[in-house]
Amino acid sequence: MKNLPIGFIDSGFGGLTVARQSLRQLPNESIIYFGDSARVPYGPRPLEEVKEYIWQMTNFLLAKGIKMLVIACNTGTAAALKEVREALSIPVIGVIHPGSRAAIKQTHNRRIGVIATEGTIKSQVYKQALLEKVENLTVYSMACPEFVTIVEENRVGDFETQGIVNERLKPFVDNGVDALILGCTHFPIMRGAIQEAVGESIQLIDSGVETINEVSTLLDYFGLSRTANDAKQFPSTQVFYTTGEVNHFAKVAKNWLHKETIEVIQCEVKGNVLIETNHSEP
DSSP states (O other), rough: TTSSEEEEESSSTTTHHHHHHHHHOOOOOOOOEEEEEGOOTTTOOOOOHHHHHHHHHHHHHHHHOOOOEEEEEHHHHHHHHHHHHHOOOOOOOOSHHHHHHHHHHHHHSSSEEEOOHHHHHHHTTTHHHHHHOSOOOEEEEEOOOOHHHHHHHTTTTSSHHHHHHHHHHHHHTTTTTOOOEEEEEEEGGGGHHHHHOOOTTSEEEEEHHHHHHHHHHHHHHTOOOHHHHHHHHHOOOOOEEESHHHHHHHHHHHHHOOSOOOOOEEEEEEEEEEOOOOEEOO
């Protein structure tokens, strides 16, 4: 069981920021990643529709064999974490509670900001998670769907991007927020632009980093961690699936994960099932 991979699912590229943390913090572990790039963004979609997509990817990875599932998508976590966790016998982790706990640790003035997709903000899951733990917090939430588009279109380094980010995040500076949760796994890719927009006095909370901290703890708790000796006997592997264009996904994944080669396998939805259809170029 412990030699099975950890499964990661996301609406597209964003969850690669969580997978990247897994490669850094848990190098002995294998991963299998599914990015639903053909249907990104999830934010504007009804949560019931998002839940259906999460189940399609979950069932696909379960058929491949995984020992733990990470819903590396904030909207997906809001839509489906409770139901998926109750239904599966393996550990299931979302990205919302780890990020919330980290923000509470970091804030000094109890004024916390959240940026996320429309679906995540409308669900108010971050606000609920924060206020469940500490009542006397002030939470400022804002949907930033254009940030997802910038990342998916690989426009983070474009000249216009910094101006867009500055204008969008000014209210957090004006309201004296001192901790800002990056409530979408796409957003850490824009960390430099976001930090410049809000200034160094505001601490950015990367939910991906915090999620992998929790993954590591739960692997140890359930006796599922792989040791260096395990990795020598059964070398760790990384497999990537997408519903999007495979060569574009492979290019972005290689860049973000700092890998020279990555094989990406394309899938299509047929009925309510994901079917493998194509492979990326070597």
